[in-house]
Amino acid sequence: MTLTDVSHVTQRRLLVTDLPGPRSRALMERKLAAVASGVGTTMPVFAARAAGGIVVDVDGNHLVDLGSGIAVTTVGASAPRxxxxxxxxxxxxxxxxxxxxxxxxxxxxxxxxxxxxxxxxxxxxxxxxxxxxxxxxxxxxxxxxxxxxxxxxxxxxxxxxxxxxxxxxxxxxxxxxxxxxxxxxxxxxxxxxxxxxxxxxxxxxxxxxxxxxxxxxxxxxxxxxxxxxxxxxxxxxxxxxxxxxxxxxxxxxxxxxxxxxxxxxxxxxxxxxxxxxxxxxxxxxxxxxxxxxxxxxxxxxxxxxxxxxxxxxxxxxxxxxxxxxxxxxxxxxxxxxxxDGLVGRAREIGALMLERLRSLQARDPRVGDVRGRGAMVAVELVEAGGRTPDAALAKALASAAHQEGVIVLTCGTYGNVLRFLPPLAISDELLHDGLDVLETALGSLP
CATH class of the missing domain: 3.40.640.10 (Type I PLP-dependent aspartate aminotransferase-like (Major domain))
Structure with missing residues (x-):
């Protein structure tokens, strides 16, 4: 399969500043002064370019995109066609x-x-x-x-x-x-x-x-x-x-x-x-x-x-x-x-992510459920030993991933679900990198 051309954006996670960087912080100050406060943001970083599985912010940080702008940039954020x-x-x-x-x-x-x-x-x-x-x-x-x-x-x-x-x-x-x-x-x-x-x-x-x-x-x-x-x-x-x-x-x-x-x-x-x-x-x-x-x-x-x-x-x-x-x-x-055969690519992404996340579930009782199809996958986080939703853990895990340059989203009525919506142009290497960050972050949280 031929993936979308992403040669104009280096396809690797790279942090050159703390997140958010100085330019993003300055833009956030302007946002707070100009934009209605009801319009929130998941991450306090401002995008400059994006392609494949990477979003580059205004400070030059390369973030692994596991959100696709909430399932919008399925074919990539700058697909050539x-x-x-x-x-x-x-x-x-x-x-x-x-x-x-x-x-x-x-x-x-x-x-x-x-x-x-x-x-x-x-x-x-x-x-x-x-x-x-x-x-x-x-x-x-x-x-x-x-x-x-x-x-x-x-x-x-x-x-x-x-x-x-x-x-x-x-x-x-x-x-x-x-x-x-x-x-x-x-x-x-x-x-x-x-x-x-x-x-x-x-x-x-x-x-x-x-x-x-x-x-x-x-x-x-x-x-x-x-x-x-x-x-x-x-x-x-x-x-x-x-x-x-x-x-x-x-x-x-x-x-x-x-x-x-x-x-x-x-x-x-x-x-x-x-x-x-x-x-x-x-x-x-x-x-x-x-x-x-x-x-x-x-x-x-x-x-x-x-x-x-x-x-x-x-x-x-x-x-x-x-x-x-x-x-x-x-x-x-x-x-x-x-x-580009992206229906098949979605199934490949799903197989990779489900295997990794179910392996994590087998080792950590706080991962209550792993579910999804294709490039629409989620983990439901619960208090260890039961099925009580743990929204605080989901929030902390998402925040830890964000700090390491991985874009993930939370959802669910109880706020305890981490959802993954990678663009179908993402590489396996970036998927594994993002999941490595997630696994390390979960292991560090009480």
């Missing part, structure tokens, strides 16, 4: 608004998504800017199509920061606290969470959830059931086998729109082009964003033609939706995924 496609589009035009004078890039992205997403039925696509915006539009489309109002989501879910998607998101702090009241007619069902479900298999977990939906909502009132095939912010929770197919079958039986939120899982991230592919689940609507465009803001709703065509003309859209630069980037990112 993406860079060249955007350069060419900038020279042609930056914007006309597709709803005013359309352009072929939008149509080509829609055609690509119709081809690539699960199922061989006739499809339509609409383009937007962010994952939350796409989720909201999926709900709009489902409500118009069914003539119903209610939406069911799941424990630990994360769907965005807009008013409706905050209602759909489970975790209060920092996403919802103080921002209510939230949109009505959103109901929450229990998820399949194998690490904490005991012996409950996927079919039984689905029956538990659907029994609650029947009793508390009623299928006749339900427009859509929205679920992440593998949860993102909620803790990289992968439901037990059979859970998703059972939900999809129930939705078909009751004419409920089954919506897969693949904002974080899509575009080769999980070792399949889409996470739904692993069990052959075909959603009615699929929501994509993040890895779709190599770092440019773009999202989409793709689905069954008869559902997608339900809204009236003018009911879907937005000034920037399907911006021509983002469309050019998306086409180049899709080409990179297909040409």
């Amino acid at each position: 993406v860079v060249e496609a955007v350069r060419a589009q900038v020279a042609a035009f930056t914007h006309t608004c597709f709803m005013v004078t359309p352009y072929d890039g939008y149509v080509e992205v829609a055609e690509a998504l119709n081809r690539l997403t699960p199922g061989d039925h006739e499809k339509r696509t609409a383009l937007f800017n962010s994952g939350a915006e796409a989720v909201e539009n999926a709900v709009k489309i489902a409500r118009v199509h069914t003539g119903r109002d209610a939406v069911v989501v799941f424990d630990h879910a994360y769907h965005g920061r807009t008013n409706l998607t905050m209602a759909m998101t489970a975790k209060n702090m920092p996403y919802k606290h103080g921002f209510g009241p939230f949109a009505p007619e959103v109901y929450r069902a229990p998820l399949s969470y194998p690490y904490r479900d005991g012996d409950l298999d996927g079919a039984a977990a689905a029956a538990r959830a659907l029994d609650l939906v029947d009793k508390q909502v009623g299928a006749d009132n339900l427009a859509a059931l929205v679920i992440e095939p593998i949860q993102g912010e909620g803790g990289f929770i992968e439901p037990a086998p059979g859970f998703l197919p059972a939900l999809a079958a129930w939705c078909r039986e009751h004419s409920v729109v089954f919506v897969a939120d693949e904002v974080q899982t899509g575009f080769a991230r999980t070792g399949d082009l889409f996470a739904c592919d692993r069990e052959g689940v075909v959603p009615d609507l699929i929501v994509t964003a993040k890895g779709i465009a190599g770092g440019l803001p773009l999202s989409a709703v793709t689905g069954r033609a008869e559902i997608m065509d339900s809204p009236h003309v003018g009911g879907l859209g937005g000034t920037y939706g399907g911006n021509p630069l983002a469309c050019a980037a998306a086409l180049a990112a899709i080409e990179t995924i297909e040409t």
